Amino acid sequence: MATIGQDIAPPDLVAKVTGRARYAEDFRAEGMVFCKLLLSPMPHARVRRIDASRALRMEGVIDILTADELPATEAPREPILSNEPLYEGAPILAVAAVDETTAAAAVEAIQVDLEPLPFVLDPLESLRPGGPDAYEQGNYASRDGWQSVKWTAEDFEGAGDHMPRGAPLSEWSKGDLDAGFAAADFIVEETIVHQSLTHHPMEPRSTMAYWQNGKLFCHTSTQSVARTRVGLASTMDLDPEDVVLISEFCGGGFGSKIGGTTHMAVPAFFSRKIGRPVMMRITRYEENYIGRARPGFQAWVRMGARNDGKITAIDLYVVQESGPHGASDWNTAGMIADLTYTPEAMRFRAVPVFTNTPPKAAQRGPGGAQIISMLEPIVDKLARGVSQDRLAMRILNAPGPDVAFGPNGTTLTSVHAREALQQGAELFGWAEKSALSGQRHGSRVTGVGIGLSPYTAGSRGFDGLLLIKPDGRLYVHQGIGNLGTHSIADTARAAADVLGMPWESVEIVWGNTGQNLPWSSVQAGSQTTHAHTRANHAAGMDARRKCQEVAARALGGSPDAYEVDGGRVFQRGNRSRGMSMAQVAERALEYGGRFDGHELPEDIHTVTTVAAGNLVGQGLMGVARDNYGGEGSIYSWVVGFARVELDVETGHVEIMEYAAVTDCGTVLHPRSLGAQVFGGSIQGMGMAKSQRWVFDPKWGVPFAKRLYTARPPGMLDVPLDLRWGAVGIADPQTPVGAKGIGEPPVGAGAAAITTAVADALGGNCLCRTPLTPDIILADIEGRRTYGKLEQHVG
Amino acid sequence: MGTMRDMIAPFELFQPTSVEAATALLAEHGQDAWVLAGGLDSFDWFKDRIKRPKVVVDLGAIEELSGIRAADGGLEIGAMASLTSVVRHERVASAYPLLASAAEHVATPQIRNQGTLGGNLAQDTRCWYYRSGWPCYRAGGNTCYAAAPQAMNREHCIMGASRCVAVSPSDTAPALLALGAQMVVRNRRRERVYEAEDFFIGPAIDITRMTVLDDGDLLTAVRLPAEWADARWYYEKVRDRASWDFALESVAAAFRMNGSTIADARIAVNGVAPYPVRLHAVERSVIGSQASENLAIGAGEVAIQGVRALRQNDYKIPLMRNLVKRAVRSVV
């Protein structure tokens, strides 16, 4: 029986519920010492002098590690340690001591002479004439070098209530924008602020490293494994084979630990320097600084629609708060807007600006989640303006299979957004629920929201590697990571199914590059479901063919005369004439050559070649590159529906129910898919409703450093009534038909809330996140609140 | 000079088993001593290494501080009674549900299991400038960063400021004001009893403390008078998250009704001032009147007389008005 489509208990679950699952900080090594980071107390400064003499005299202190001892990096690339900290909390140096208390005391005993430098938190401040830049070199860098991007005084003065719009750094358009607006019966113009927010995975990015016989052993917290090892090897200037990276369990990443983390190199270098294992336990406080954040947007948009509901034109301008090392969310934002609403004409302009805030990185649905959560209430405004049902308006504007979007006319492998909207409307009960919109009971007003969110969901061309061993079991080697999505197990099903192996006979090998893992996609951008069902399918097909060949050679006849199923290889139509997988494996070892990995395909990646080489002679090997090919980008969709009750006397919003439907191709693992849909949606709800990043603008330092001040959603902040569904139409361009799901639910969850709140407020889009009680109440009461473009507040 | 967080600096730990021993230790060590109740506020300070007491006096082993007992027709709750024990106590739940409700709104189950009523009352403010170790007035410096023109002060006060604009974070404090509770404070020499309202002090009296508790003092018990047992009550806390969050504002009210007339009332709010505020003028405006929507609306307006917003907390004014209105509306 095929395992695809069935619920399974993930193979690592018992370890997780017993506490035996070991995360990076759970490892100990003989003679292990501890290092602590000295963080910059200023948002931008130059280190003039470090006096560690007092610290180094303290009993138990072993040594310090400074930026000068590490490979130089060129700005704006992130350094591991820095003599020019670019945000409060940037690590300047590390101290190692025999215990953490001593290391902590040593950090406090170190004198660092810092020269304060100009800093900027708000991109618009940096764009003002004479405004400060995050770097001495400027506020923007590209292949052409550094720039200090400034708009003119007229750009700022002429903007009125709206976001100023000077010359962009990036611009594209399609269609005739003027004609698009001329054709519109109703036009909306809004200025919007989406705040930056920290990822805050549950597990801070701790790392323990040691060296043995010239090899680096690194226990770290990373989303990917095979790829993180390569990255770390490059940082350390090592051959990847000299790095053993162990990350069997990763306590959440959400984009913040894609290729590991910059600072995992600190214990690696430190351990090499002092000749002892070094543990760097990262605290939540440090995680706030070095743990990455989603970049905020300040944006302006003009959208027009005809009375029939068709969106005719979108003019979108995004200014991105990029942090010191950049992020490409802004670019995605334009693409997603075009894809979701398929306007007849569109112009997209953007300016990403470096700022002296903690570094940014992709956070689930980077760029897409921000823009969807902000634009969906504006689409609702258009719907009201042209008297269209909000659901009908989205169905009308959603792309069909012939869509071509963005500056290069990107096409898709498959798209079923309309089906998702229809199925979602049914699941939620749109007809009766939308009728509740605006109903008031006491001080509570009902709002109903809808958010449609696409995102890229796959990639191609990676390798699969598996063995059928003489114990009769299938061992699927996975180079992807294990951050809780169950991909290590679920993508292995592609191989299990083509080999007809019962799931009980499948073992997953993962999380430790010492166990020979193939070249893989990074575990990010919702790639793995698509990329590695393909890679494992390819390896499975390779093994299947080899099984048939082994049987033919052993039992006679042609390979095609044999079937592979139920843990056996047997002659078509004569189940009794065949071999068990154990026997096939024994024979494969006997035959050698490509059967047991002595001969490998030419087109696999070097990493896979080395890994497979180490597995030679252990059983029948399936190894192949994903050569399935395909045309167009791979996108998945989630539509979210929410009903909220907004208390007009307190500004408090309670989410009463939420329903979401996804189009992500074939469903591999229903329960796990539901968890991804809800989990992403809940992160989106937090983004829309509570999570924040607050800085004092005068001093340039953050305040929402703790979980209680950063406010990720707890169990009581989300509805008990959660429902999900899937369209379930296979993507025709991939053998299993499955696409990824990690990214799109965030925008759906967030937009369902931003639209529901606007709906409860009679269609008034506050055009800002998070929508906390103060902002809502101040709006209802006509009270003073934040400036239209103020960022990092709340 | 490097800033270090999340490592408790060493201290000497005492675990006395009687109030006498505790107060003697506190007297002996004076400013060097720190009183540890549930520890949820204390450990934050210790882990930030901003407060580094030489001596910590853990009250956890003093049995006489943890009981809840009948006294003078009312109740006496030991300061070390956990918030969970307050919530679950039969007599608290039946006669003083206002307090049980307030205590149940504190943070999370684990915190209520460990956190104490005394600790909830005596905890320090959550002003993030102060909690970050900035040298503000309250920390012995000579400025208030939170009142600066560009400051982040959404959660700060709209009344009662005196140099410092921080607010009292306690959820149970306004309930105790509304219930006419008394606080029993002991030191080595004597025992004093304070009305709840007087127990909390503003920065005008002493900017470095939130309560009357001085070095050497121990809050030993909270007394709930029989007078306000079985009263009609209202409690509401508005916060950003439904768990682990301090109040943006809260209201606690106790009413004695005579038919539909408000015979007596005590109404308090928190989150608006550096101390929980009893609203005497509001009480006067409703006592003796027939409860009605109009009376509630008027009460809300009376509540906000004289308040003044900072840059980012203007919303607190209508919120306070509305919470008081809702409290009075609850007896209509």
Add this chain to the structure above:
Amino acid sequence: MAEVEVIRILERDVPRRSFIKGVIAAGASVSSAGYLFRSPGLLAATGLQGTTERLVTLRVNGQDRRVDVLPHETLAMTLRYKLGLTGTKLGCDRAECGACTLLIDDVPHYGCSMLTQQVRGRSVTTIEGLENADTGELHPVQQAVVQEGGFQCAFCAPGFIMAMVGMLNTNPNPTREQAAHALSGNLCRCGDYEKILNSAMRAAEVARMA
């Protein structure tokens, strides 16, 4: 960029002696790695003696464990670094996330925010203590989580599971809403609250049938 002047003592020995001493001091426990304070010299230098005994007996998962505990040491640190019980996680170390939730006399507490010295004479249960010591059978709550496929990254799982066990001690038949309230002291950043609640409800069922 000019190289920063770094003042350090160049000729110095790695303090091997104190390292060895530290291991001996920590030798009273099972763990090889002392964590908090391996250098007794430095502690003595602070002049802090304390009235509390350093060598204490803790009742952990039904066993008495002798362990050298400093006055300022938190229970989570003792468990993780001295008793080798790394199932208790540190997500925030500030009583905010619940990953360190364990039971003290059957009641859920945040292990990161209590001193080990405060639990002398009390019974501590961690995630490692849930399985049946004789049969290895999973606790009903653990069985329920496995049945429901609960948790994603699962860094929060030990804390949530301990909170569920604590909840069932006082409320064996919770409604879904009551369970949500009982588990509201634990954060899951993966947002797996639906499956976690399903697990909690299933756990009550499994426990009833046990």
